[in-house]
Amino acid sequence: MGRITLFLVFVLSACSLAPQQSNTLVVGIETDVASLDPRYAFDAVSANVCRLVYAGIMRRDEKMALRPWLAESVAQPDPTTYVIRLRKNAAFNDGRPLTSADLRYTINSVLDEKNGSPLRNGLGDVVSVATPDAFTVVVKLREPFAPFVGNLTFGVVPDGSGDLSEKPAGAGPFRVVRHKRGAELALARNDFYFGEPPRLSGVLFKTVPDETVRMLELSKGNLHLVSNPIMPAMLPWLGRQKSISLEKTLGTNVSYIGFNARDPVLRDVRVRRAIAHAIDRDAIIKHFLRDSAVKTETLIAPANPFHMEEVPLAYDPEKSRQLLDAAGHPDPGGGRPRLKLVFKTSKNAVRGKLAEIFAEHLKKVGIETEIKSYEWGTFFSDVKSGNFQMYSLTWVGIADPDVLRFIFHSKYAPPNGFNRGRFEDPELDELLDAGKKEPDFSKRKKIYDEAQRELALQLPFLPLWTQVNVAALNRRVSGFVVYPDEGLDSLATARFSEGEK
């Protein structure tokens, strides 16, 4: 199978040299998109493609600042009412104008529990969606919900559209022209796009599962852009390639170790802190991640205005041993471990290696770690059902801190939210409930500072680092920037430099 794919890649790359496609930028991706419906597209690739194909009410720019996109304005006459005025020149890619009916339909279908869209939690408790005229939508909430506007970034779909995962129809800068599952996804410029038309005539997403092949194709010029995931150990090699330039932006992602708060051993915060002090993050960042990450102490990444600088949990094996002593796990002597823990991980190569490094660090303070690696489906279902002691994953792109509520509030264990460790802390619950309603930024920031401090104290998660998003680009491409949340939005403004074809 792998060989067939490889063969296809070579054949397809030969095709892409045809002259009429010379203004098409080819992106190499690891796995194909899962869905092209913005209401259900939540893996990184699908979400990125949807942001090129659909337009949202709002969007975030390359600094993660919120900007109106389909909206002319969003007003809030009272704390629970939002009036959204749409721009009048927006149209879907078949030329049909985008009106308030489309937005109302999109919001209602997101809210409909039957559809199970993960976006639903991000809209608060909506009472009504009214459309007084063709370009105005009035949304009423039951109670104030601060993240509302910030969450209006999802793509608007046409009124009455069913499942769009295979036949997308949006108002974004590009439209989908063909999709061969597992092989390629071709986008072309959307001539009805209301904004500045893209300089590229199209973007071709090619699925190339093997990283080495992606790198070789990139260096040969058959691919023009490869972004995350790039193995940190490949960065020096990429830096030496004459045809490739590297673009780096500090991400909004945070990698963490999740603990099970119901576990008889890990329920004790002293054990969690002991683990935190035992892991030498500086060494991992410097040597394993090759300085492509920044240490962070909270799930709110450094680029986020709600990020709070917390005193770092220093690498201190001695302190770790003391904490384990205090928690009732004395050193039994004779090289035997103080306690044994199971660390679950997916088969992702980087994550598997990290698990081995963690295990080695924990061994030094007397914690024996058994690593169990599963393919993604099994691993993730274990994580969701709370069937783990420790695991490691990455939160990508937290924009509004209200997300913390779904991760740590005692009410939000899966399937209601993402509190997979079943962490319970009434004090934190109160803070997160308050932060959801507070409209004033500085007051809200104080609340979330307090919440982040509480989290750093209780450590239901051990935040590790924020990775730098790296994009490897053909040098002929200009005007492309990496978004902190890994978005490829700037493909809408990227172009090939002239005269070098």
Added chain:
Amino acid sequence: MRIFSSGFLAGVVLLAVVAVVAATAPLVSPHDPAGQELVFGLEPPTRAHPMGRDLLGRDVLSRLIYGSRVSLAAGFLVVGISLAAGAAVGAASGAFGGRVDMVVMRLVDMAQAFPGLLLAIAIMAVLGPGLGHLLFALCLTGWTGFARLARGQTLALREREFVTAAVAAGSGKARLIFFHYLPNSAGPLMVEAAFGVASAILSEAGLSFLGLGVQPPAPSWGSMLNEGRPFLLVAPHLTIFPGLCLMALVLAVNLVGDRLRDVLNTRGGR
């Protein structure tokens, strides 16, 4: 025909070397196979580390030495168990005949209808990863070949005069199986076993390559190949050395197997 030939000798010597190295791994390995030194990740071969270091700065040679234990265990343990179980079941099936034979052979047919490696993967999916589970899965898919062979031999032997004589002398089924059928099928079974070892070693490597075998940080040649794969461009020593070792071991087993087949003359018939 004399059993000794240059190929056979080379095979035996190689196997002996691997066996000694595996048995004395803690003594002969120059470094701790799990000892990480992140600073030296992906270091190419040097005098202190003649096969270089992996992504986490662990000594590749030491990991290969420890990994040989897994490969040998997979090869000989799996084939040993499969051979014992398969031959006994097959010979019994042939000896009893009739309904017993029908049922046993349909079971074998069912097990053989699935590609061996795929069936092993399915079993691993149920049991979860781990070396014990992996060996169990390989045994479960491995015994059928021996069973079929032992049955075929038994059916042929059943008509021979010395068997008729034994029956006339009052031998029971069990006696026939253990004193006549199995000893007289030993040649073909041995040859089949020799090649079985090679394929079991490769199956283990294949499943470990997929991450289903020995769990990290314990090394196995298959998982080392997999770990090195993303770094073919920057650190080819991570894949070259485990690949060479695997090739050499399988070659050694096959050289021995080839010679056994020639000497026991199981191909040509009589």
